[in-house]
Amino acid sequence: MPPVVEVSNLSRTFDVSKPWLNRVLERAPKAYLKAAQDISFSIGKGETFALVGESGSGKSTVAKMVVGLLAASEGEIRIDGVDMRKSRNTAAMRGLRRRIQMIFQDPYASLNPRWRVDRIIAEPIRAFGLERGEQAISARVGELLELVRLNPRDGAKYPHEFSGGQRQRICIARALASRPEFIVCDEPTSALDVSVQAQILNLMRDLQDEFGLTYLFISHDLAVVRHMAARIGVMYLGRLVEVAKAGELFGNPQHPYTRMLLEAIPDLNMTGRPRKAVEGEIPNPINPPPGCSFHPRCPLANERCRIERPAFLTRQPATGVACHAVEEGRA
Template identity: 65%
Template sequence: MAERDAPLVRVDGLSKNFDVSPPFLERVLARQGRTMLKAVDGVSFDIPRGKTFSLVGESGCGKSTVAKLVVGLIRPTAGSIQFEGADLASLTSRAQMQPIRRRLQMIFQDPYASLNPRWRVADIVAEPIRAHGLIEDKGAVLRRVGELLEQVRLSARDGEKFPHEFSGGQRQRICIARALASNPEFLVCDEPTSALDVSVQAQILNLMKDLQRELGLTYLFISHDLAVVYHISDYLGVMYLGRLVEWGDARAVFREPKHPYTRMLLDAIPDLEMSGRRRIPVAGEVPSPISPPEGCHFHPRCPFADDRCRREIPGDTPTATGEVRCHGIEEGRPMTLERATAEV
């Protein structure tokens, strides 16, 4: 990592525990301690300026929690999030947060729920401008809103309308315009196209790439759609039960996935090319994050697990472009999946 210039965003040992205990009295009666859910457990990665880092993983693996931590919607239990060297977790007062808040924005999954139905689009898009006091003059605010709407390929006149007059894809454009209103450098996109049809998804993905080029934006992109991730990412991180099991250059991870979980995940993708390749379904389901397995979280589903995997949490092993957390790879254990091509 040292050879690259300083990253815009550096996440280091980020953890978040949620208290999911039953109510106090019940706990006392049942003589139970508190129950903690480790939603995010020691996640570290860097995002270079102007690049896209994607997080993938199955539902409940903690991707969205990472997104919320990075924008400061929730506070981490441990670890740090550095934005150009400044640690976000150490900023406690609103006044300290304000200047940095302007520079990072978030786009949410559901464009239906994330726009106030009673506000006109112009007011929605102008909200960050007003909240951060970027432009005082009313006419100038409106002009800026018009510019922003045109930047996301809507018409400046659309500002007069209400959100319900727009389709899902257009609403997501409004969300992007709102996110861009405070001139951010860093956008956290939590499943921005998951609620959209493929043809609309293509429009939004193209728009996001164009904006990245025009404005030099840096993205943290959260998705469970691996094809979308392949298309948009420069770097890729794979999460499993709160931990980052593998990260690296996106192309390299897709071409040569190292961690058994990444390999199974990539193998499970439906094949549009219809090469006749048989999918190897990932066996089992994600265990409950409240009581995750000891050692490597993936060991109950991993075909290569041994005693060490059941006992010890794997550390980071460097790969060509990133890191992987797997005892098997660290030890150089032979790990070839018998391809299921024979089973016809």
């Protein structure tokens, strides 16, 4: 079965120059920030692929490009074989729009505070003309509220009358309203209490099983990702440094950055494994280090790492790593 989502060599550069007059007076050159560079991955139908990485590594930038909220500078996004960048207004593209939805980190900011919940959830149903007549629409809204384990009567309330976890349920109900097949989730539980987090993650997994949903799941939290994803991509400074199956990534991490992230996870099994804090800071993305951009923080870095950027080496289909030390067997 071909993958539903195919992202190849996707890049996005932001112009972060000062205003023209400042540049002229200070003789400052234009400045560009490469938020995402050369990102390639694919997601099979019904699969969850996760992107992890520290803040600023470019996860949200990739998510926004995949759903079409942000234009890509370079690269290709194919969903069910339709090229999202080339087919802006074609019928194929209009059909796709209904089938792709996004869930954001901040459930309150993504809900209109002046609309009642039933109107919020009905909006995609109306926009895509999925039900005929007010009665059918309100029945469907009730059904969606029940799907996310809320009460159909909750539709009469406003977003501020709910807790954070309940609001994220409303966002999920709205996302499901258009009967999507592919959902991009950008840190859907990061703003929530840990206990509520688990409930929402379990709900998302149940919904995935029920409707055969495909997820691109984004989080900075490896424990969350482990719970959700079959395959994981680790991002560092706008690039994918390692892609592996979840079991492989946690059992046998390759890239020194992945190892560093894993060593920082609290040891819940109390095996006595020493826990190491993540060392160093992410360099300025406007002026990234030459060679491998991780080399200033890498315990294995040598001369080659400081000069030459490691290529992403595919190991098995759809997995791989970009690291000289791994390639040379020094890791």
